[in-house]
Amino acid sequence: DVKVTQSSRYLVKRTGEKVFLECVQDMDHENMFWYRQDPGLGLRLIYFSYDVKMKEKGDIPEGYSVSREKKERFSLILESASTNQTSMYLCASSLWIRRTGGYTFGSGTRLTVV
Amino acid sequence: TQLLEQSPQFLSIQEGENLTVYCNSSSVFSSLQWYRQEPGEGPVLLVTVVTGGEVKKLKRLTFQFGDARKDSSLHITAAQPGDTGLYLCAGREGGGNKLTFGTGTQLKVEL
Known part of the structure; x- marks a missing residue:
């Protein structure tokens, strides 16, 4: 069964820590995305990548960076975690050529910054 | 950025009971998708609509894309507890691969 795997389901970090969220997909998808999900706000796009070493800012990139050194792996980095980054983080992937295709999501990482 | x-x-x-969920925007979409998310999981794609006025059915779920491709609706007939979840619409800009998601509708169906 094809899937997107996020390395942690739950994380608790301290303010100011550098945080890495890892995402791996086994579907050979070109596109990968990081969203954060907050009640009443839906999913908001942080960063996305359509190829190795390529990245583009989404709607809320401030305070985040990403890395895509291999096609199957897309990492989200919080350079200095703050309490307002407490949220559910969702990784997704999709095929480039299927413009009407859907995203495949991971199960999410619930991050709490204290 | 589109707002949904x-x-x-x-x-x-x-x-x-029957219910209808609405997804509205002032922008035109090239395609629109509906996802369902259950607790502790990521969203799962239910359907994609691409043509203005298009209607798609998935068992008891009926999806409609507005004629002007700015809005969509999801109608559930005879809801069941298994329909419980967060329903998200998502619109695609032009020919790109980026989706913008709606604010979500949390549905609870009780016995």
Whole structure:
């Protein structure tokens, strides 16, 4: 069964820590995305990548960076975690050529910054 | 960036009732998708609509794309507890691969 795997389901970090969220997909998808999900706000796009070493800012990139050194792996980095980054983080992937295709999501990482 | 507003935000109904969820924007979409998310999991794609006025059915779920491709609706007939979850619409800009998600509708169906 094809899937997107996020390395942690739950994380608790301290303010100011550098945080890495890892995402791996086994579907050979070109596109990968990081969203954060907050009640009443839906999913908001942080960063996305359509190829190795390529990245583009989404709607809320401030305070985040990403890395895509291999096609199957897309990492989200919080350079200095703050309490307002407490949220559910969702990784997704999709095929480039299927413009009407859907995203495949991971199960999410619930991050709490204290 | 497109803004997608969903209504209602919350819906609690009894098993067997019908319901409709709306997704609205002032922008035109090239395609629109509906996802369902269950607790502790990521969203799962239900359907994609691409043509203005298009209607798609998935068992008891009926999806409609507005004629002007600015809005969509999801209608559930005879809701069941298994329909409980967060329903998200998502619109695609032009020919790109980026989706913008709606604000979500949390549905609870009780026995």
